[in-house]
Amino acid sequence: MKKIVGTLDKSFYENIKILYPKNLQELKNILDVEKKIITIGSGLSFVPNFFSKESVSISLTNFKKFLKLDYENNIIHVEAGITVREVLNEISKENKYLKILPGWPEVTIGGCIANNIHGKNPYVDGIFQEIVEEIHLITPNSKEIIVANRKINSEIFYNTCGGYGLTGLIISAKLKINSIINTSFFQKKIFTNTQKESLDVLLKNKGSFCSYAWHDYSLGRKWGRGIVNLFYEKKNTKNTKNSKNLNKVETKFNLLKYTQPINFYNSLSIKFLNNLYIFFNSFSKEKNINLDELNFPMNSFPIYFWYLLNGRKGFIESQIIIPFSSFENFNSELKDLTSKENVSIYGNVMKVFNGEKKNLSFDGRGVCINYEFLNDHKNEKFFESYYNLVSNHNGITSLYKDSKISKEHINLQYNDKYIYFLNFLEKIDLNKKFNSIFSDKIKL
Ligand SMILES: Cc1cc2nc3c(=O)[nH]c(=O)nc-3n(C[C@H](O)[C@H](O)[C@H](O)COP(=O)(O)OP(=O)(O)OC[C@H]3O[C@@H](n4cnc5c(N)ncnc54)[C@H](O)[C@@H]3O)c2cc1C
Numbered sequence: 001m002k003k004i005v006g007t008l009d010k011s012f013y014e015n016i017k018i019l020y021p022k023n024l025q026e027l028k029n030i031l032d033v034e035k036k037i038i039t040i041g042s043g044l045s046f047v048p049n050f051f052s053k054e055s056v057s058i059s060l061t062n063f064k065k066f067l068k069l070d071y072e073n074n075i076i077h078v079e080a081g082i083t084v085r086e087v088l089n090e091i092s093k094e095n096k097y098l099k100i101l102p103g104w105p106e107v108t109i110g111g112c113i114a115n116n117i118h119g120k121n122p123y124v125d126g127i128f129q130e131i132v133e134e135i136h137l138i139t140p141n142s143k144e145i146i147v148a149n150r151k152i153n154s155e156i157f158y159n160t161c162g163g164y165g166l167t168g169l170i171i172s173a174k175l176k177i178n179s180i181i182n183t184s185f186f187q188k189k190i191f192t193n194t195q196k197e198s199l200d201v202l203l204k205n206k207g208s209f210c211s212y213a214w215h216d217y218s219l220g221r222k223w224g225r226g227i228v229n230l231f232y233e234k235k236n237t238k239n240t241k242n243s244k245n246l247n248k249v250e251t252k253f254n255l256l257k258y259t260q261p262i263n264f265y266n267s268l269s270i271k272f273l274n275n276l277y278i279f280f281n282s283f284s285k286e287k288n289i290n291l292d293e294l295n296f297p298m299n300s301f302p303i304y305f306w307y308l309l310n311g312r313k314g315f316i317e318s319q320i321i322i323p324f325s326s327f328e329n330f331n332s333e334l335k336d337l338t339s340k341e342n343v344s345i346y347g348n349v350m351k352v353f354n355g356e357k358k359n360l361s362f363d364g365r366g367v368c369i370n371y372e373f374l375n376d377h378k379n380e381k382f383f384e385s386y387y388n389l390v391s392n393h394n395g396i397t398s399l400y401k402d403s404k405i406s407k408e409h410i411n412l413q414y415n416d417k418y419i420y421f422l423n424f425l426e427k428i429d430l431n432k433k434f435n436s437i438f439s440d441k442i443k444l
Helices: 010-014 026-034 084-094 109-115 154-160 195-204 267-282 291-295 304-308 322-341 377-392 408-427 439-442
Strands: 036-039 056-059 066-070 076-080 131-138 146-149 169-177 184-192 210-215 226-233 287-292 317-323 345-354 365-374
Touching: 010 109, 026 056, 026 131, 026 169, 066 084, 076 084, 084 109, 109 169, 146 154, 154 408, 184 195, 184 291, 184 377, 195 210, 195 226, 195 322, 195 345, 287 291, 317 322, 317 377, 322 365, 322 377, 365 377, 377 408, 408 439
Parallel strands: 036 056
Antiparallel strands: 066 076, 076 169, 131 146, 131 169, 184 226, 184 287, 210 226, 210 345, 317 365, 345 365
């Protein structure tokens, strides 16, 4: 499935059958009538696991209420169709925020839980389930809402975080919130010659507020040179209530509306753009940045042009975690492979993770990298070898960012967690009512 930075082509969305229940009773009626269903959040995932040809997608757009705002105990209870932007704009009035945020504010809380997303500093903060206290959901076998947390229905709780919508419809959730300490940050860029150098810088600075690296993967001598971005809170800018720094988050672009007429990218243009990117960055090795720009960089950058230039073919995205111990070997083998198959990598971001494998969630200990490959049928042979490389190095691939990975490689990479998840689905959804392209892919 091709992708364009965040979403699929506009035409894809025009062909999904979506129902929008107005309230719980309407939702229950739909569940009684429809044979196959799956929930859709904002539809912004890189892999459309919110869809299948046999299912109707149920949108909880009308489930957006704040059920409780308990600022004293730092817990909020929100309906699952609410977006991250809507949550932030409410709780920031009390100088609160969500510690784990995706890079785009329009995604829903239901989507964040179901994909168990990660934020800016997964090494320190972990993944989304860390801030989920409780989930209220309708499972395939239950007609009423049930409560799941770490004590009650814990198996349902842990499988719903990272359950890709297959364990039930999340109606609402209780989330932990944090106080905003600072809204002004200092960004430092460090230029590196290899990914290993970048990794050393990232690990040395893992305590910074946020850190990530970008690399030049255009084929040639300079393969792997990069820029590490480190963000530190600025001293003496303690945030006070009603501070002017607390802007309302406004989304500037509707990512679901784009078609891409021009095919601009190829190995030459990528090389040229990477040189340009390094050149411009060398002029601003340090700068001040506010919280919104840091959280949602693509909302400040004129991403519109990037989308148009992606062309009709778009990109294939893949995001992986490779254990620290295999990282150097993995890199040199990837370099050989890309040059042998003449494949250029365009977008990419590298972060570090310090978690552990949990069900089918994207978590672990190692280096996380997302790659954007040009979507070209000539690259098929490359992809076969690419997934072998990831699996051979005990890596895992993100199942909500990578649409190409096969069931065999999911089995190899997630292993016993994969079998356990399938067994759990058998128990919780006897009639296989929840159906998506993801459930079709993973079933044995
Ligand atoms: C520009 C951009 C930047 C991004 N940056 C990051 C990032 O930094 N880190 C990261 O981890 N991800 C990132 N993402 C990915 C995005 O955060 C996730 O894919 C997110 O889950 C999308 O949420 P959504 O509301 O669009 O859900 P959808 O894409 O609609 O659905 C995602 C999954 O959740 C399920 N689901 C949705 N709502 C419910 C519900 N109420 N109950 C049960 N299941 C449900 C669906 O069935 C589907 O399987 C980014 C995406 C974009 C477009």
